[in-house]
Amino acid sequence: MSVGFQAVQWNRAKLVYDAILLAAVAIFIGGFMVIAWQLHPPKNMADAIDIRIRAFGSCAFVMLTVILAIGPLARLDHRFLPLLYNRRHFGVLTFVIASLHVYSMLEWYAVQGNLPNLLVELTTWADYGKFIGFPFKVLGILALLVLFLMAATSHDFWLGLLTPRVWKVLHMALYVAYGLVVMHVALGIMQYERTLLIPAMLIGGFASVAALHLVAGHRERAQDRGAASARDGWIGVGAPESIPDKGARIVTAPGGERIAVFRDGAQIGALTNLCAHQNGPIGEGRIIDGCVTCPWHGYQYRLADGCAPPPFTEKLATYPVRLRDGVVEVHPVALPPGTPAAITCARD
Amino acid sequence: VVHRALWPALAVAVGLGLTLALILRPPPPAAPQVAADQPEAAEGAR
Numbered sequence: 001m002s003v004g005f006q007a008v009q010w011n012r013a014k015l016v017y018d019a020i021l022l023a024a025v026a027i028f029i030g031g032f033m034v035i036a037w038q039l040h041p042p043k044n045m046a047d048a049i050d051i052r053i054r055a056f057g058s059c060a061f062v063m064l065t066v067i068l069a070i071g072p073l074a075r076l077d078h079r080f081l082p083l084l085y086n087r088r089h090f091g092v093l094t095f096v097i098a099s100l101h102v103y104s105m106l107e108w109y110a111v112q113g114n115l116p117n118l119l120v121e122l123t124t125w126a127d128y129g130k131f132i133g134f135p136f137k138v139l140g141i142l143a144l145l146v147l148f149l150m151a152a153t154s155h156d157f158w159l160g161l162l163t164p165r166v167w168k169v170l171h172m173a174l175y176v177a178y179g180l181v182v183m184h185v186a187l188g189i190m191q192y193e194r195t196l197l198i199p200a201m202l203i204g205g206f207a208s209v210a211a212l213h214l215v216a217g218h219r220e221r222a223q224d225r226g227a228a229s230a231r232d233g234w235i236g237v238g239a240p241e242s243i244p245d246k247g248a249r250i251v252t253a254p255g256g257e258r259i260a261v262f263r264d265g266a267q268i269g270a271l272t273n274l275c276a277h278q279n280g281p282i283g284e285g286r287i288i289d290g291c292v293t294c295p296w297h298g299y300q301y302r303l304a305d306g307c308a309p310p311p312f313t314e315k316l317a318t319y320p321v322r323l324r325d326g327v328v329e330v331h332p333v334a335l336p337p338g339t340p341a342a343i344t345c346a347r348d
Numbered sequence: 349v350v351h352r353a354l355w356p357a358l359a360v361a362v363g364l365g366l367t368l369a370l371i372l373r374p375p376p377p378a379a380p381q382v383a384a385d386q387p388e389a390a391e392g393a394r
Contacts, residue, residue, distance in 0.1 A: 131368065131369075131372065132369070132372050132373075132374070172351075172355075175355060175358060176358065179358055179359075179361070179362040182362050182365075182366055183362065183365050183366070183369070186365065186366050186369035186370070187369055190369060190370070190373065191369070191373055191374065192374075194376045199370055202366060203366065203370075206362065206363065206366060210359050210363070213355075
């Protein structure tokens with residue numbers, strides 16, 4: 001959290017996450033190269049490097065697709081929440097893999113003594129007016145620049161400097177990078193490689209990301225419309241048991257702000273749905289070690305008053321909660337951050 | 349408003365671009381058949 005500067009704040013969950021991530025990437029790239037080597041044994045050094053280019057490129061595409069799918073997946077099914085936890089490292093690793101793809105491509109030109117041809121390819125201005133024949137490598141370079149920007153500003157230093165709002169807007173550029181990558185592949189290798197695998201990968205990946213965002217957005221809009229069920233200025237959440245234990249239900253205030261109503265056994269409390277760290281959706285998090293834990297980076301807050309446990313200093317706005325006729329209700333006017341507001345329900 | 353309009357527009361643009369790139373793909377080169385036919389044609393001309 002915010003006490004002192006640390007390059008990377010490790011904990012066991014992050015180490016496990018990173019270990020699984022690295023293993024999956026190694027298996028993908030290793031498997032790809034072994035299969036490609038068997039199917040099309042390289043005749044020379046350039047062919048061997050070409051296999052590496054494809055392995056890193058397809059791995060980066062799959063990783064980018066997964067990163068963009070994690071957000072809506074976690075909203076649709078809480079079992080995907082663990083994937084959100086350390087998504088920042090996922091993004092940085094994607095940049096590393098994409099860089100290795102570019103490095104291998106440069107090496108491919110270099111071993112054939114063709115590096116000047118790359119420059120010619122990128123500076124044949126007439127080709128920029130074409131659709132088929134567009135210098136697709138430029139799209140890849142632009143995507144890599146965006147990924148670099150994301151990776152370079154992924155540290156909390158930049159988050160603090162830019163403010164969570166600006167930082168979040170900046171990191172939405174990942175969608176632009178994905179669009180550039182899709183077109184880089186579509187106008188590149190898909191044009192001269194007749195296998196069905198490439199269109200299938202592109203269409204499958206792009207359609208999955210688009211569909212998941214549409215479905216998650218539709219569900220959130222339906223949830224937002226639920227604000228109409230407010231009565232006497234209070235919003236009905238449901239029976240205490242309808243709130244998952246150690247989890248939350250998110251309700252929307254008439255003004256549009258989302259409120260996360262958490263239950264920890266018999267204790268029920270409501271917090272703003274925006275984490276103080278990166279405005280992450282705290283209502284999609286869980287209660288771990290007695291604290292509400294943001295799914296994005298594990299920032300923690302006490303349910304009772306929205307304060308981070310000492311020595312940390314972050315505070316979230318809380319909301320008044322009451323139990324009426326067996327229904328938990330929340331008042332949509334936020335209390336000052338750090339105000340105790342949780343209640344305890346009598347259990348049968 | 350910008351946020352809500354920008355991402356669907358980007359998705360439509362990429363979807364359209366991908367579809368066009370797929371439709372406009374050049375046909376695969378019919379190389380071996382032509383190469384095999386060439387000596388025969390040369391023989392006929394002779």
